Amino acid sequence: MGWQGKGSGNSYNGQSGDAIFVGLLTRKPIAWHVLGKGCSACNGWARSAKGKNGEPCRPHACRKTWGGSSGAMEPVALLKMFKELYTSYQVIVEQIVTDDDSSIKSKLKWSNDDWMTNTNSLEPPYVYAKDGKRSVRPDYSRLPRHMPEPTFVADPNHRKKSWSNALYALEKKKKESSFTMTKMDVVCLGRNMAYMFALLVNIESDAAKLKASLAVVEHHFNNHEHCGDW
Numbered sequence: 001m002g003w004q005g006k007g008s009g010n011s012y013n014g015q016s017g018d019a020i021f022v023g024l025l026t027r028k029p030i031a032w033h034v035l036g037k038g039c040s041a042c043n044g045w046a047r048s049a050k051g052k053n054g055e056p057c058r059p060h061a062c063r064k065t066w067g068g069s070s071g072a073m074e075p076v077a078l079l080k081m082f083k084e085l086y087t088s089y090q091v092i093v094e095q096i097v098t099d100d101d102s103s104i105k106s107k108l109k110w111s112n113d114d115w116m117t118n119t120n121s122l123e124p125p126y127v128y129a130k131d132g133k134r135s136v137r138p139d140y141s142r143l144p145r146h147m148p149e150p151t152f153v154a155d156p157n158h159r160k161k162s163w164s165n166a167l168y169a170l171e172k173k174k175k176e177s178s179f180t181m182t183k184m185d186v187v188c189l190g191r192n193m194a195y196m197f198a199l200l201v202n203i204e205s206d207a208a209k210l211k212a213s214l215a216v217v218e219h220h221f222n223n224h225e226h227c228g229d230w
Contacts, residue, residue: 001074014070019077021085021093030091031081035066035073075107079142082108086147095151099158106140114145156197164190185220192216 003014015038021031042064045057066073078098085091098104109115112124125137143149167186170178193216203209215226 001077003070003073017070017073017077019074019081021078021081024097031085033077033081033084035077036063037066037070039064072103074101075104078104079107082150083144083147092148093150094148095153097153097155099155100162103140105152106138107142109141109149110143110145111141112137112139114141114143118145156194160190160193160197163193188220189216192219 001017001019003017016034016036018032018034020029022028023030039060039062041060042057042062045051051057066076068076078096082093085093096104096108110118115125116122126134127137128134164186167181167189168183171181171183171186172178196213196216200209200212203212212226212228215224215228218224218226
């Protein structure tokens with residue numbers, strides 16, 4: 001998902017955004033959807049004397065297709081592309097590689113009622129909080145009942161970005177709180193994380209992957225106990 005005019009950090013003020021589905025094998029776009037928050041004709045009419053008098057805007061090809069926040073465009077655009085591929089092109093998207101966005105995952109699921117119908121269950125789906133408490137899953141789902149739910153896997157590039165952002169936040173703290181973290185440390189540790197994601201894909205055991213992941217930090221301090229062959 002890309003935004004035109006989107007600010008950095010947590011500023012989501014873009015007036016339009018475009019989303020693209022990229023195929024796994026071809027690595028080319030297979031679906032595209034654009035959402036816009038503004039229309040020059042509507043805005044111009046609102047500033048005109050007739051618009052200020054409450055007269056309706058003249059008929060035109062309105063570009064405004066979204067009324068929410070810019071940050072909320074992504075899950076809606078993804079849902080629209082998913083439905084379009086299924087309905088218009090008979091394409092079933094089985095698995096989606098994306099960032100760890102809970103709103104995307106919640107939108108592309110069946111509603112609680114549809115889930116109970118499709119799974120022949122008498123109880124709604126549940127989620128568990130960090131403290132272990134169980135509650136009924138919040139029903140933000142918008143996927144039609146006749147479409148299969150996709151599965152989600154994490155994007156390694158986004159995981160590396162999240163890791164680096166946390167380290168940059170530490171580096172920007174005062175000297176007594178930064179644990180001597182520098183920008184060069186952030187670059188090296190981020191590169192180590194990227195290498196780990198790329199080279200550990202053939203290890204099947206989760207325990208072995210967890211042990212090898214310790215090399216991301218230890219290798220930076222010249223401790224190669226956990227590096228192994230990779």
